Amino acid sequence: MPTANESSSLWSPFRHRLFRLLWFASLASNIGTSLHDVSAAWLMTSLTLSPIMIALMQAASTFPVFLLALPAGAIADVVDRRRLLLFTQTWMALAAAALSLLTLSGHVVPTTLLALTLIAGLGMALNIPVWQAITADMVPRHELAAAAAAGGIGFNMARVVGPALGGLLLAAAGPGPSGPGAVFMLNAVSFLGVIGVLYGWQPAPASRRFPVERIWEAMATGIRYGRRSARLQAILVRTAPFVFCASAAWSQLALIARTQVHATATGYGLLLASLGVGAVFGGTLLPAARRALSLDRLAGVSYGVFAAVLFAVSGARSVAGLIPWLLAGGAVWMFMMSSMNAAVQLVAPAWVRGRALSLHLLVFMAAFSAGSVVWGVTASKLGLPRTFVLASAGIVIGWLLTASHRLVTSEDTDFSAPESLA
Template structure:
């Protein structure tokens, strides 16, 4: 992501942790405190808002995939819809980061999430009235992608302004935990709800979830003003070019950036095709689709936790290679199975290894980058994540010609070969400890 634009505030500038007295329970009358970074009111508001918003996002992902199959049986359309959301993120992420550095980020989150809630409600209305068409659907998803390009940098760069420096790592971990935790529960819930209230009902619920973040973000009042940095003489585009030059000159970071393309262009390209597997191959319906997404999320949550173990006990370089190769094999395994239980196991493994690989990759890149370039390096990483649309289009086109299982298997093989080639060609990667 883009840089924060703010240095983490000192503890003296943060509101005191809120204490409360429960009315019931053995500890009644004794002051209790929220754990970790949740002690800080403004971060707690953002975290709770994220709980609403990310639950809505994952429910929307299930409804979106199922609606595409209701509108058209073409796997290519699944890739096109994914591309419509990701291409604006790829093109506008640097601009979104620049805007986040120049305005009140909490208010920007209120604005972006209000627009997303409105667009989702419009989509729900069109589906309810049976007026939705493929071009309108793709257009609305594309508009959401434009808003996400501004929303994501704003939310990520708001975190350091809400906690003291000593609590920043805990805040980032809690933010990651809520992302992966909702990825487990929300898709499974959405799969059940699609069968009960239809895709339109899930979209209405998603809109309400987005308003939950609007409500929470509107209450954020950090004592340290979330103000822009002093004006600089360079533009965001000049800074971006400078960041590209730095990455090109730093071979370890450049190699890590190449490796980061794996979950974007290759590995995660199979995700838009999961609804095809749920309906046509595994024959488990919308409820099973939610469980498939939930299995991937459970693996990702475990992978995020595993990073802490790896960082202190194992050499990170070899683990990075092993996780990248294992992720590729898990994708191939998912493509080849026809039993629902084995598919759940394969997606759990894919989620675990993908989260381990991506988190290690990002951490190693930050560790090899001086502070002056970290923001730009992360914004360029965000550009690579936007390249997922290319992989989705490739997967959709292949699935149209050779079927979803063979297409996903080929993607896994390409991913395995890419990891091996980059690792073999990069001496700095092989020296990572």
């Protein structure tokens, strides 16, 4: 029987019907979300050129995930995951529809845009841990790494199609709220495919036997597990500085596009799509990279390449000059995020997997939210070029400070639920 350490084909998870259906449905939904994100960011730059307000767009979508990561992970381990996913998908669809109606009616202002981004982020906060946790219900354990990579490729394919299509739609619609408003409604509709697949899914009886725990008890158990698991701690420590510094690229790209390289909406969409293309390419290379490099070395490569990307962005003066660097940045972002996510699933026992994933998500979103705000404030004080030089230096320093935390995913752990974790 294959083990979790064995490399599976990237396509092997698609043999499983539920994984296949949800993958394609989530691809459509993620395209809608990417359309939404590019339109919302571009709309904000038309409402204000404040780097802080633009950075707050990223923070508004990620801070709820940080705030609710632990309870969301506990909920993912103790409630019906299918019903929770139906709730979160419907919540996000309604938030997108509300933003569409407000935008089309001409009532959107920066605070309205931030507020509804925050509301959608609440749904995403509850959605992410349970979505990640059901992967283990859909594929065998030895295919988890391949499933994580396939999921990442789908997500980043959407980040190729969505921004490029979004830029074209915004350019075709011209100035005014009609383009963003229509895109927001397309996003609302895009959730229907996932909702339909989930309605048709009947989980096996084994996947419904949840631990008899209250939410707060489950959270406390998850925290105690995180404190005792050196392997999980290493993953968290190596993730945090990378995400904190890399968030500069995500949070300030719209402003880079509009003010530094003087891109149109179509050009901004191409820049975002370049990150997605790079990530898809990185996902296809990931199985070979994992065979050739240890997880430690792969993380080191990701740190180094992204530091170079941030430094290059600081001096970019054209869309064409930015695209190759964003392709490279997308590839190593995929290397890092997919590998860390799969590593968490491999080191965490099934009884605490949702909470382990939520701890990883907590660290990721804390670093991303804090980084977005810090780099936004820095850009408002020092300008974009100096901000990206500082972010590049920061990612190198982060690697030097955390390299001693070795990443290990071998399977000599007791995966049974303990009687007590006091």
